[in-house]
Amino acid sequence: MKCYDTCAAMRNWRNFVPEAGDDVGLVPTMGALHDGHRALIRRARATCNHVVVSIFVNPLQFGPREDYGQYPRNREQDLATCQEEDVDVVFAPSVPEMYPSDFSTHVEVVSHLTRVLEGSSRPGHFRGVSTVLTKLFCLAAPTKSYFGQKDYQQALLVETMVRDLNIPTEIVLVPTVREPDGLALSSRNRYLSPSDRQAALVLYRSLEAGRRHILHGVRDPGQVERHMQQIVGREPRAHLEYLVVRSAVSLQLRKPLRGQVVMLGALRIGGVRLIDNLLVRVPESEGT
Amino acid sequence: MKCYDTCAAMRNWRNFVPEAGDDVGLVPTMGALHDGHRALIRRARATCNHVVVSIFVNPLQFGPREDYGQYPRNREQDLATCQEEDVDVVFAPSVPEMYPSDFSTHVEVVSHLTRVLEGSSRPGHFRGVSTVLTKLFCLAAPTKSYFGQKDYQQALLVETMVRDLNIPTEIVLVPTVREPDGLALSSRNRYLSPSDRQAALVLYRSLEAGRRHILHGVRDPGQVERHMQQIVGREPRAHLEYLVVRSAVSLQLRKPLRGQVVMLGALRIGGVRLIDNLLVRVPESEGT
Numbered sequence: 001m002k003c004y005d006t007c008a009a010m011r012n013w014r015n016f017v018p019e020a021g022d023d024v025g026l027v028p029t030m031g032a033l034h035d036g037h038r039a040l041i042r043r044a045r046a047t048c049n050h051v052v053v054s055i056f057v058n059p060l061q062f063g064p065r066e067d068y069g070q071y072p073r074n075r076e077q078d079l080a081t082c083q084e085e086d087v088d089v090v091f092a093p094s095v096p097e098m099y100p101s102d103f104s105t106h107v108e109v110v111s112h113l114t115r116v117l118e119g120s121s122r123p124g125h126f127r128g129v130s131t132v133l134t135k136l137f138c139l140a141a142p143t144k145s146y147f148g149q150k151d152y153q154q155a156l157l158v159e160t161m162v163r164d165l166n167i168p169t170e171i172v173l174v175p176t177v178r179e180p181d182g183l184a185l186s187s188r189n190r191y192l193s194p195s196d197r198q199a200a201l202v203l204y205r206s207l208e209a210g211r212r213h214i215l216h217g218v219r220d221p222g223q224v225e226r227h228m229q230q231i232v233g234r235e236p237r238a239h240l241e242y243l244v245v246r247s248a249v250s251l252q253l254r255k256p257l258r259g260q261v262v263m264l265g266a267l268r269i270g271g272v273r274l275i276d277n278l279l280v281r282v283p284e285s286e287g288t
Numbered sequence: 289m290k291c292y293d294t295c296a297a298m299r300n301w302r303n304f305v306p307e308a309g310d311d312v313g314l315v316p317t318m319g320a321l322h323d324g325h326r327a328l329i330r331r332a333r334a335t336c337n338h339v340v341v342s343i344f345v346n347p348l349q350f351g352p353r354e355d356y357g358q359y360p361r362n363r364e365q366d367l368a369t370c371q372e373e374d375v376d377v378v379f380a381p382s383v384p385e386m387y388p389s390d391f392s393t394h395v396e397v398v399s400h401l402t403r404v405l406e407g408s409s410r411p412g413h414f415r416g417v418s419t420v421l422t423k424l425f426c427l428a429a430p431t432k433s434y435f436g437q438k439d440y441q442q443a444l445l446v447e448t449m450v451r452d453l454n455i456p457t458e459i460v461l462v463p464t465v466r467e468p469d470g471l472a473l474s475s476r477n478r479y480l481s482p483s484d485r486q487a488a489l490v491l492y493r494s495l496e497a498g499r500r501h502i503l504h505g506v507r508d509p510g511q512v513e514r515h516m517q518q519i520v521g522r523e524p525r526a527h528l529e530y531l532v533v534r535s536a537v538s539l540q541l542r543k544p545l546r547g548q549v550v551m552l553g554a555l556r557i558g559g560v561r562l563i564d565n566l567l568v569r570v571p572e573s574e575g576t
Contacts, residue, residue: 007454020308104399105418105452111392130393131453134422138454164393165419166295166426 001083003090007098010091010139023048026142026169028133031055031092032072032187033081036177040146041085043174052140053082055092060099060106061128067273072187091140098135107134109160113251117264118153118275121241129154130161137167145169150176150184152262152277153251176276182208184276196270199237203265206231207278210245210263214280219256221245224263232267241266241273248279257282289371291378295386298379298427310337314430314457316421319343319380320360320475321369324465328434329373331462340428341370343380348387348394349416355561360475379428386423395422397448401539405552406441406563409529417442418449425455433457438464438472440550440565441539464564470496472564484558487525491553494519495566498533498551502568507544509533512551520555529554529561536567545570 004010018024025044029037037053044051055078062068075092082090107130113119114126137145145162147155159171177185182204183197192200206228213224224245232240243265247254254261264277292298306312313332317325325341332339343366350356363380370378395418401407402414425433435443447459465473470492471485480488494516501512509532516531534541536548552565 011454011456102399103452104401105395105397105449107393107395107422107453109393111390113392134395135452135454138456141456161393164391164423165395166299166423168299168426168429 001079001087001090003079003092005091005093005097007093007139010089010093013089014139014141018050022050023143024050024052024141026136026140026145027051027053028136028145028147029053029055030057030071030187031078032074032190033078034177034185034187036148036150036185038081038085039177040148040174041082041087043172044144044146045086048144050088051086052089052091052142053087054136054140055090056098056132056136058098058128058132059095060131061125063122063124066122067188070191072190089140091136098132106131107161107165109157109164111160113153113156113160116251117242117244118266121266126154126157130157133158133161134165134167137162137169142169144172146172146174148176149173149279150186150276152264152279156249156251178204184274186274188272188274191270191272193270196237196272199235200269200272200274202232202235202238203267203274203276206243207263207265207276211278211280214245214257214261214282217283217285219258219282219285221253221255221257224257228263228265232265237269239268241268243267258284289367289375289378291367291380293379293381293385295381295427298377298381301377302427302429306338311431312336312338312340312429314424314428314433315339315341316424316433316435317341317343318345318359318475319366320362320478321366322465322473322475324436324438324473326369326373327465328436328462329370329375331460332432332434333374336432338376339374340377340379340430341375342424342428343378344386344420344424346386346416346420347383348419349413351410351412354410355476358479360478377428379424386420394419395449395453397445397452399448401441401444401448404539405530405532406554409554414442414445418445421446421449422453422455425450425457430457432460434460434462436464437461437567438474438564440552440567444537444539466492472562474562476560476562479558479560481558484525484560487523488557488560488562490520490523490526491555491562491564494531495551495553495564499566499568502533502545502549502570505571505573507546507570507573509541509543509545512545516551516553520553525557527556529556531555546572 025048027040108127210228228243245263248260248262266275313336315328396415498512498516512533531553533551536550554563
């Protein structure tokens with residue numbers, strides 16, 4: 001396994017190692033790798049000749065009051081994970097390597113997709129994501145890039161950006177990996193106390209309840225949302241940011257619900273911010 | 289010579305025709321090709337295995353009151369020029385091909401470089417330039433890209449963007465081509481009446497006068513600028529936008545003048561907006 005910390009070394013590997021026609025898979029991460037990342041790596045490993053994992057805690061995608069400084073970093077363990085998963089290249093640059101002091105370019109998707117939910121909760125977040133991903137796509141030139149469904153809105157943003165800028169990579173969305181009790185894996189879960197960890201389950205439980213509501217015939221998004229929000233409301237440790245059901249393609253409100261929809265939620269528990277989502281295909285009702 | 293009008297066809301050529309190690313040269317143009325463009329193409333032809341010329345009048349880089357509708361378009365003549373210059377591929381997409389109706393991504397360099405001169409005269413212009421160039425760089429994946437010195441500030445912007453986003457292309461700056469009397473070639477020159485054409489020469493003459501001032505020992509940028517502006521002021525048909533001398537690297541004011549500097553000017557004559565610039569290396573004075 002190669003480990004590069006400069007853009008020049010990463011570029012050099014890309015120019016000279018993969019042969020024409022090879023598939024190069026990129027798994028962009030912020031490190032603190034867990035089984036969700038392993039699922040992305042394994043999916044890449046299953047189809048690509050070369051698998052590149054980037055590890056970079058991207059300061060541009062954290063707001064001034066967010067947890068950039070506290071975000072978990074564990075280089076040794078991440079490298080061991082990559083080795084176990086048979087990764088070919090780890091690209092782990094420093095901040096000044098990615099953003100020299102006179103860095104002044106950004107990439108931004110400006111649409112409904114980036115204004116709502118995470119976009120309104122975390123101003124500047126998506127601009128930071130699209131800027132760093134453009135750099136990684138230029139450096140690693142992946143033919144396929146792997147993203148987790150847990151960051152569903154981010155995946156839609158990346159698909160839009162890649163299409164708009166004609167970046168030659170295929171975006172592969174990999175299902176969320178969960179604990180046995182349903183909690184979505186996240187690098188931030190380690191900051192939950194045992195009782196907060198238990199309370200955090202309310203997010204998944206509310207999404208599941210929303211799904212059952214839809215599968216049982218509810219077509220009014222407001223009714224589904226109130227149902228989910230009531231469930232979270234009964235958990236005093238949870239501070240809800242949003243919990244909605246939207247079109248899975250556009251994140252627009254769709255009334256009545258039809259086609260592929262997504263329930264998305266964000267909440268804070270004990271100073272930790274957690275997000276999760278569930279996709280569901282709305283059954284065709286009689287008469288529609 | 290191949291001529292493609294879809295992104296898919298351009299991408300397909302790039303994926304399958306050039307071999308590993310080949311140099312692919314891109315000359316991005318808005319068409320209405322003149323001898324300035326020919327100089328770019330010839331420079332590319334001299335060193336690259338494959339030469340791609342893009343022809344696209346990019347609506348994103350025109351302001352609402354600018355001449356997008358009136359910008360000259362002459363497809364047949366442009367193709368004949370490319371054929372004469374032994375171009376391999378002309379990429380000439382339509383506006384909806386480049387910007388589908390839900391297009392929503394932009395690339396922007398935000399710095400002193402893009403705020404001054406053309407940046408302040410033409411709000412949004414550079415954002416349109418950097419967005420379309422990112423797309424062209426992704427589609428044609430040129431190893432070298434050719435830009436004219438006439439658009440000097442644009443060339444600095446492109447160098448910054450390519451560095452910041454790690455776009456794998458080398459930017460080659462090609463000297464401005466001029467008429468025998470000094471007028472810089474421009475697709476917009478054709479809109480000058482004979483007397484305006486004569487008056488337009490004042491821009492080049494003022495830049496030349498500024499150069500002589502510097503070569504004769506003037507080191508105060510204000511003095512050089514006043515001298516140039518007085519020359520333009522004596523031409524009643526010319527409406528000056530700016531005429532300055534700046535660091536050639538940063539476009540910052542440098543006082544006293546030293547190193548490589550650039551004199552840049554923009555003026556309007558008879559409804560036509562013209563720009564020009566001259567580079568000069570400031571001679572080292574005694575005692576410095």
